[in-house]
Amino acid sequence: MRHAHTSRTPSKTSLLRPPEHLLARLSRYWRDGGPWGWLNAMAVSVSLLLMMGLISLLLVGSLGHFWPSRLVEIALLEPMTQTSETSDADSAAIGNGQHLLGELMREEVRHVQTASGTSRPRQWWLLQTSSEQSAAASWRWLPKDMLNALTFPEQALALELRDGRVLYGMAQALSDPTTGELVTTDVSGSGKPLAEDATPLFVRLDDIESQRRNLAALRSHGEQLSKQLTALTQQYAARHDSGTVTAEFEEEINAARQALITREQQLMSLRDALTAGQLQLAGRGGHDGQIALEEIKRAWQPNALGFGGRLSLTLNRFADFISDTPNDGGEGAWPAIFGTVLMVVLMSVIVMPFGVMAALYLHEVAHQGRLTQLTRIALRNLAGVPSIVYGVFGLGFFVYGVGAGIDRLFYADQLPTPTFGTGGILWASLTLSLLTLPVVIVATEEGLARVPRRLREGALALGATRFETLWRVVLPAASPALMTGLILAVARAAGEVAPLMLVGVVKLAPELPVDDSFPWLHLDRKFMHLGHQVYDLAFQSSDAFSNRPLVYATALVLVVVILCLNLSAIRLRHLLAQRYKGATE
Template identity: 40%
Template sequence: MSLTIRGISTNPAPLVKTRRERRTSRRARGEPMIWLTGGGLAVATLMIAGLLLLVVVKGTLTFWPKRIVKITTRDGQTFLGEIARTEAFQREGRVARRRLLRTGNFDLYGDHFKWINDHDIAQRETPTGAWLFERQEWGVFVGFIKEIRVDGRPTTNSFAQLHEPARDRFHRIKRIEKTEIGEVNRTLEQLRLTVRKVELKHGKDSPEYARAVVEAKQREEALRAEYEKLGAKVAAIRAEDARYTVEVREVGGRTKELKFSEIVRAYPANDLNFLQRAGVYLNRWREFLTSEPREANTGGGVLPAIFGTVMMTLIMSFAVAPFGVIAALYLREYAKQGPLLSAVRIAVNNLAGVPSIVFGVFGLGFFCYVVGGTMDALFFPERLPSPTYGTGGIIWASLTLALLTVPVVIVATEEALAAVPSSMREGSYACGASKWQTIKRIVLPRAMPGVMTGLILAMARGAGEVAPLMITGVVKLAPELPVDGHFPFLHLNRSFMHLGFHIYDVGFQSPNSEAAKPMVFTTTLLLILLIALLNLSAIYIRNRLKKRYVGAQF
């Protein structure tokens, strides 16, 4: 009951509780770290995107045919060629620009490029009828067609009419030299090795050795006759080929006679429309992907390097997967936890930080000299002192990279095995399964996506390594591929080419570094695409395994 006295209420006023608001600082809420980590991610993403964009743009534009310009300088000199690039430089305290002109004609000028300052240019034009000739040797020739000849006399035939048959003759000669004459030389070498093998087994004074020598001489006479016949065939094709020539003139007036078969590709650069330029562009890509290198690896294709990179990566993957998985299985499932096991894990983790060149030295000393040398002494004594497996080869390079990447597979597999719930193991044991049966049927299938993750990481690292390969089997130019049509078909002892080493060789060991720069970006783009393709194939297999064993994702 409330009382009111002279308008004043006696009801007690409600109590108002004042609560002091507490403000949490931005540091406590973690906002600086959020901005820091987000900024780090953004910077890393921009760096990767910038690198890929640079490689893609430079790599895809390498083969696009450029216009040929004619530049006349203030002192009266005239130059003809493609503008490779322009750059700024300091001249008397002011910024000036200059252009790098790809003049070609190395056999006439002694150089492939010429720097020209913009302030020295008196006139610049794009002349019609200017041709660019890509040659088997001496680089490109930039100039004008003066005369097309057959048997030393002018002819009315066009360049295209005579060029394609000439290139067919060139490839026919190469095919005879590489296959037919190569087969004769290979058979002669086998005869020599057969006689040497009989000599080592029975001695020079034995009747077996005398019989082998007689048989080898009879067979050798027939092979020599076959060799002479093939040589005469090649000489006849070359004589026919020498009839067709083209006389070309450089901008200064000097002339040179070229055989049609020596010209890989030629086109009037300033007279092409867009579709014709696209045809030259695609033709250059076809040559790059399907042919062998030429011009000290600054021209031609990289097919042997593509084949060697893929084959080495696959051999490495087949070698590293079982060893890495077996080691991880023992460490996680069988080994007793303790200081020794901890030391082994530390050693495995430390292996991942060892410089790759150290693995290359180990591969050379152990795989090439010890293992390979022993194999030569036991199985190929007739070939000594020339080594068969006792030198660099694709098998030793692959095993060296497998050793380099095995820590990645071990760590990833251990984590995948640890992610399998222990209840699944206990359920398997309760059903009467042994430990190996549990690992084989329960643990490994559920951990397989994680194993594939480790294998993907190993492939990505191994495919891009170069330093170990330089001393365990990679070469600048491989005369033969590791796979051919002769028994045993897969020759693991052969040296090979690799895209990573090809980039290093073209970019830093080429005598014509300016001409090689565009090829560096193109080969880099190809290597990135190749590694991405291999990784996508492994990711596809991993995703299939994830769908089969739901819940065992890593």
Template identity: 40%
Template sequence: MLAAKPVPPVSTIRRSSLFARGESMVWMTGVSLALAIAMVVGLLAIVAVRGGATFWPQAVERLETVDGRAVMGELHDVDTYEPEAHVFDAIADDAQREAARARVAAAGGETARRFLRTGNRSPSQREGFHWVQDFEIVRSSEPEWALTIERREWGRFYGIPVAFAEGESRTATTPEDAWAAFVAHHEEALDSWIAAAELEEETVSPLDGKIEASRQLARGVENEYGSGSPEHQAALARHAQVEQVTRVERAAAAARVEDLRARGGRYALILETADGAEHAVRLVDIVRAYPANRLGWWQRLGVYAARWWEFLSADPREANSEGGVWPAIFGTVILTMLMTILVVPLGVLGALYLREYAKQGALVSMVRIAVNNLAGVPSIVFGVFGFGFFCYTIGAGIDEVFFAENLPNPTYGKGGILWAALTLALLTLPVVIVATEEALAAVPASMREGSYACGASKWQTIRRIVLPRAMPGVMTGMILAIARGAGEVAPIMLVGAAKMAPALPVDGSYPFVHPERSFMHLGFHIYDLGFQSPDAKAAEPMVFTTTLLLISLVVVLNLVAISIRGRLRRRFVDGQ
């Protein structure tokens, strides 16, 4: 008999080996996710902090250095570095140079330097920033009455008010009185300035426009009948007459404007700069002034809010590095609206055709793939297309037919808001088509069948049953398209975004909407200001703020889209 062979005890592992758990690999995947999130959060934080801090009024520092130089301004940046030997040569005095050298050596060869925004730029003094080495500072203070003045031109001015001037006469002798006088008269000066500008806009500009229109009329006659023809001669004579009469009117209007302007221009604030020189700043040139070192927390908040308001509502100054971004906000919004008006009907029609009307087959599925892939085509390619097709082909054609009198200056044959909107519409078309198709597909077949069973026609079913159910999906697609379109810069660089647009694309002059005009755009503003600006250092804070604005816009749009999508899903689930 075969004895049952004792079975060797199977080593039963009751718990999985620790080595099989791959803990460190799980951690590796986890750290990737953490890294991705940290990047988003970090990026948003950097933009929020730096963009948000731009307008906070900073204290004004006054630094005196060993060689008797004094500078006054806002601290822009501090960094630590190892100075090379020749850095110390800047100090003229031997003993002090050795002392400085010893101080740095004691700190391990490192020293800090402060990057001070000293402003006070003028035609003869173009540098508005100064480096100050820590080892050469002998005294630093925050003068109580140091004023930070934002000027209409040439950026900021830092100084201590010593007097107030009205015409030739000087009043006020103490900083306090001068400041009080400034507060009392600033609004009046600004008001007269604004009134002058408005008067100019109302009286002088239309006269200029009249002369230009008359000139163009003559030019049109010349194009039609030929140069030197009797019709042309007559038109020229008419033009000369109009011009003569208008010039007289214009001179009178301009004199009134000048008079008004002079009324505000007689006030000036006399300031002492860091180096002791006196400098007069006209009140009309001052956008805002505040005694930075005397402000309480609430007052600072007031300045902060006022600057934000200016940023959102005013025109840019100083090659876009100061003032506001209102034209860019306006341009972005108008561009996006135009794009939406163009893309949504087209996209919905396309999706309806693909989903409801076209015969489903290989061709339609190919088209669907193509439309899908169009979403992945680089935006710059759309820019190239828009540039070549809209500006140079369609636009040039329109110019030849309708605006021949302006040639060779292009009217539509160059970048403009209409062409940019069309380009962006093409770019976002797949987004809308895909979202709408998904929404159409999500409408249960039973609803359609029910509708047909009640005797409704196909169009009635689509209009009354399908489209209302699909509406949130269409809205999601629209908002996603807006979010994508609002942030795209590469294509619109080619088809009409401008560094500085002379006039808004929608304004009060006939015909009110000017689709051929170039426009400013927040995204392009960031690129241009950050990279093409002549004074990049001064512009940097503004770029951060603009970035903050653009990101907020896009993030808000996306949040709206996400919440709509969420609601759509819930409703769809409820409807089952």
């Protein structure tokens, strides 16, 4: 019985799949989509690596400007004169000084012609020295064989002025706070020469910074007192005409006037204290002359700083770059950051309602015929139109058309000076809304197509109207797709520069579009943009080489701003997808 039972059991080898040939296995692997999965994973990995490489490049390039480099004092052998191996430009770059103080930037090998007609390599060093005349950096090319000695003095100072200039030198004398005379030693008690210990200078600069903050607070308080006195004066004139002036009201006006006078006296004394301080710089190869302490924005001794001090100084300088307004040196990105974010927000507020309504009409209301299909084809083609075409349209239609019409109707007394008939943040936002409208419509319509028909039929069966079905059922279920369209719109609009140059963006905007005066949001004002600032620093500057780190820094800020805007929209899309999970399944 055991033998018969065993004979009826099928053999183990009969259950195995017969062996396949190599070509058959490869064909089945290709049909199952195996290679495409690996190719997609590789493409995602390459994209992430490229993005990380871009951010790393921008970060390293921008830190070259904010990181405090060591100051080197170079002694030359002899004053350079023109020879057969140097040109007039080289001789002028070196000058007649025996010593130079600055930052050593990079080395370069040049081939020069000798007297015999042959060429030989010659090594040159690029030295950044003090910016004496303007905010543009001063560069000196030095041949290595003409350098006698290189030293790194710890007492060397680097001064960043408020007009964008950077000066290098040795502190020699500092004005006494009481007498105003220049003294070479610390009057506070240490008795050390200022050239050996610059601590009194740093203390005075900290005091001046606190005084500047007090001055700003007093100026703001003075403006409030002035507005209060103006309002009381107007009330006094009205009461005087009606004969209802009381003694208490006169005392209130006199108290407000006296408070304003006291505040003005405090402002004058603070301004006098700020302008009294002087610093004498000298030293071999550095800046030689007096500098008002009020003009110094920051001072440091690069050769005496450790890694922690350098990192702290770098972060402080980068924070000032983000929070300051541009000066003659081109630094300061806060107005551009504010203008970029505000423009994107206005564009989103404008484009989303129109894009959603257009998508609802095309997918839910319009007859699905030939005209609707042609409209969809036209929308997809509009998404590929160059952005400069939208800029020209915005300039002609919004600025010269709608804006000029608004001026004729409501601002005729200010003509020929235009109010809305010139570029502004409103026209820039409307132009970018037209630019991104096809993207929003296509993404929203695709999301509406993924909403199951059973949700619409169920809502209608329960007695909901067509509008209630669209508003309370269909749109919430398709809200993640709406946010996808917003993300795509923000990603394209935030980095556009060409159309903005025609409809409102400028190099320097004296006022922000938002302030504390009514109506608070001024849509007619011009604005600054991070993308345009990158373009201006890179291609419109007279000193593009020295502005290269600022280009990297501004581009880094632009990338971070776009990432933050996109991450905010992605986070909102994730929350909506979790809330309406299962509605489109």
